[in-house]
Amino acid sequence: MTETIKTPVQYIDVEEDYSGQRIDNFLMARLKSVPKSVIYRVLRKGEVRVNKKRIKPEYKLQAGDQVRVPPLVLHDEPEKEPVSVGLSMVKNLESHILFEDNDLIVLNKPTGMAVHGGSGLSFGVIEALRALRPTARHLELVHRLDRDTSGCLLIAKKRSVLTHLHEQLRLKTVEKKYWALVAGQWDSKIKKVTEPLRKNTLQSGERVVRVDEAQGKPSETRFKILQRYEEGTLVEAFPVTGRTHQIRVHTACKGHAIACDDKYGDNEFTAQMQKLGLNRLYLHAKTLSFTHPGTGKVLTCDAPLDNALSSVLEKLKRK
Incomplete structure (x- = not known):
């Protein structure tokens, strides 16, 4: 049964790192469980005050400002079953940290863990990390990974770091390389796939991406063969653009679907891999390279394959 909760008045002191941020964006980042419509309503009605004065949604904060957030009425939905199943993942998340300093993680x-709450889950990676790092008050995702994809995920601890890394993503200086096990023998001549992609949302809310020459967005993935097997090919994929499901659709459209892909996969290949013990999508963000905003040096992180991915490779026959 849905419960109604009324939050107390909040007073938030604005730190230097948030100077120049719009008040509406600041509130949406801090009040993630509050719908955007509610935030804009209290802003329009003048219920949000900065230094005891009314402000407009486009007001840009200054260091030292004090923001008063009025009481808000929230509707608390009952927890759903998947939440309790995923709590064991949260406990083990500490051991999955590849790099951490004062600026980023x-x-x-x-695999199987969403990057943020939603789709029936009240928590995800970012919520779990906030629970593990309660003193790091400004943790934010720099980019995203599909729920079934494992590997390198970048999280900023400061807004200035987040802004710096987003600029690197915009300029395409962040290098993300994925490993994927695909059906069949990948043609060595296919080094680049540029089919335009269009995202569609079905009535169920499920996202499906298709190649669409007329209305699709420009997309590019570069490929390199890592190892050939009798059963398939292990490839390295470097997405130049960052479209939803890009690698999964670009491999599938060339006739080489990724193992255990329940949206775009090859049923026969998936069944073959499942017999070898693979029970997850074989797509892994293996390496991540970027310029560290604090040191100015290039940082490269490598994410080891989990047991499900590494063990299936040992069972395949090399060519």
Whole structure:
């Protein structure tokens, strides 16, 4: 049964790191469980005060400002079954941290764990990390990984770091390389796939991406063969653009679907891999390279394969 909760008045002191951020964006980042419509309503009604004064949604905060957030009425939905199943992952998340300092965290995200709450889950990686690092008050995802994809995930601890890394993503200076086990023998001549992609949302809310020459967005993935097997090919994929399900659709459209892909996969190949013990999508963000905002040096992180991925390779026959 849905419960109604009324939050107390909050007073938030704005730190230097948030100077120049719009008040609406600041509140949405801090009040993630509050719908955007509610935030904009209290802003329009003048219920949010900065230094005891009314402000507009486009007001840019200054260091030292004090923000008063009025009481808000929230509707608390009952927890759903998947939440309790995933709590064991949260406890083990500490061991998945590949790199951490005062500015950022690089995590080897486990498969099956969403990067943020939603889709029936009240928690995800970012919520779990906030629970593990209660003193790091400004943790934010720099980019995302699909729930079934494992590997390198970058999280910023400061807004200035987040802004710096987002700029690197915009300029395409962040290098993300994925490993994927695909059906069949990958043609060595296919070094680049550029089919335009269009995202569709079905009535069920499920996202499906298709190649669409007319209305699709420009997309590019570069490929390199790592190892040929009698049963398939292990490839390295470097996505130049960052479209939803890009690697999964680009491999599938060339006739080489990724093992155990329940959206775009090859049923026969998936069944063959499942017989070898593979029970997850074989897509892993293996390495991540970027310029560290604090040191100015290039940082490269490598995420080891989990047992499910490494063990299936040992069972395949090399060519």
